[in-house]
Amino acid sequence: MRVGGVDGVPGGWVVCVLSGTGRARRVSWSVLPDAAAVLETTAGCDAVGIDIPLALPAGGERRPAEVAAAARLGTARSSLFPTPPEQVLAARTYADACTAAQRITGRKISVQTWNIVPKIREFQRLELPGSVVETHPELSFRTMAPETGFGSKKTARGAGQRIAALAGWVDPARLLGDLPGAARLDDVLDALACAWTAERVVRGTAEHLGTPPHDTIAV
Numbered sequence: 001m002r003v004g005g006v007d008g009v010p011g012g013w014v015v016c017v018l019s020g021t022g023r024a025r026r027v028s029w030s031v032l033p034d035a036a037a038v039l040e041t042t043a044g045c046d047a048v049g050i051d052i053p054l055a056l057p058a059g060g061e062r063r064p065a066e067v068a069a070a071a072r073l074g075t076a077r078s079s080l081f082p083t084p085p086e087q088v089l090a091a092r093t094y095a096d097a098c099t100a101a102q103r104i105t106g107r108k109i110s111v112q113t114w115n116i117v118p119k120i121r122e123f124q125r126l127e128l129p130g131s132v133v134e135t136h137p138e139l140s141f142r143t144m145a146p147e148t149g150f151g152s153k154k155t156a157r158g159a160g161q162r163i164a165a166l167a168g169w170v171d172p173a174r175l176l177g178d179l180p181g182a183a184r185l186d187d188v189l190d191a192l193a194c195a196w197t198a199e200r201v202v203r204g205t206a207e208h209l210g211t212p213p214h215d216t217i218a219v
Contacts, residue, residue, distance in 0.1 A: 001202060004048035005195030006038055007137065007187050008119050013038050014183040016175070016191045017045060018199075023171040031182040035122035039129070047201040049135035049194030052119050053083035054128065055215040060085070060105040065210025065217045069139055072209065072219075076150070079138045081113045089121050133206075133218040135197045137190035141165050143207075143219050144196060153186040162189045169196055 004017045009031060015038055017028045032038050042048045057063045062082055070077040084097070085104050091097035097117065098108035141150060145165035151158035163172050166189070179188055197218050200206035210216040 002045045003195050003198040004042040004045040005191040006050040007190040009183050009187050014187045014191050015041055016195055018195050025170055027175045029180050031180045035126055045131055047198040048132045049198035051135055051137055051190055051194050052123055054123055054134040056086050057083055063215050065215045068209040069136055069217050076138050084109050084113060089117060133201055135194040135218050137193040139219045140193035140197045159185055166192055
């Protein structure tokens with residue numbers, strides 16, 4: 001089995017490709033500049049989980065997949081930024097994006113959402129293979145360790161909790177022993193969580209929140 005996990009980093013993407021099964025899995029890490037490079041690196045994977053919206057909302061309503069994911073996340077729902085409509089993606093400044101969003105949805109977008117707009121655009125411009133699925137790391141971590149009250153992923157406690165959760169699936173010492181210098185620890189842990197969900201997709205055990213086949217978040 002070969003699966004990939006992808007998370008955004010400043011200026012690009014961190015990608016893990018896991019080969020094999022069990023705790024002897026091998027991992028290859030990359031930090032790549034754009035979505036095209038991500039698809040090239042993960043070509044041949046049975047499934048690839050990507051932490052970025054791959055579907056756009058219809059009109060001013062929030063995507064059903066995000067509504068379902070936010071409900072599942074509970075108090076952690078703030079980690080899930082609403083996907084802006086297509087007209088917002090065409091904006092070139094934050095002010096223009098807020099104007100477009102308010103006209104369509106009645107609300108401005110947050111700075112955090114605006115910061116991921118370029119990454120959403122990257123994948124919207126490409127034809128994606130069927131192996132690529134949208135994932136959300138916080139949803140994945142809470143599914144793999146439902147009894148854990150996760151702290152912020154930016155803290156030592158939160159990072160430790162996420163490594164402990166992943167240890168039920170892989171050997172973290174093997175996979176985290178040689179990380180790319182351009183990625184932060186929370187980014188690589190998120191990429192691994194996306195790969196965990198990708199493996200569930202391959203095995204047929206993943207849930208698909210939303211409205212298949214076009215608007216789903218896998219977990």
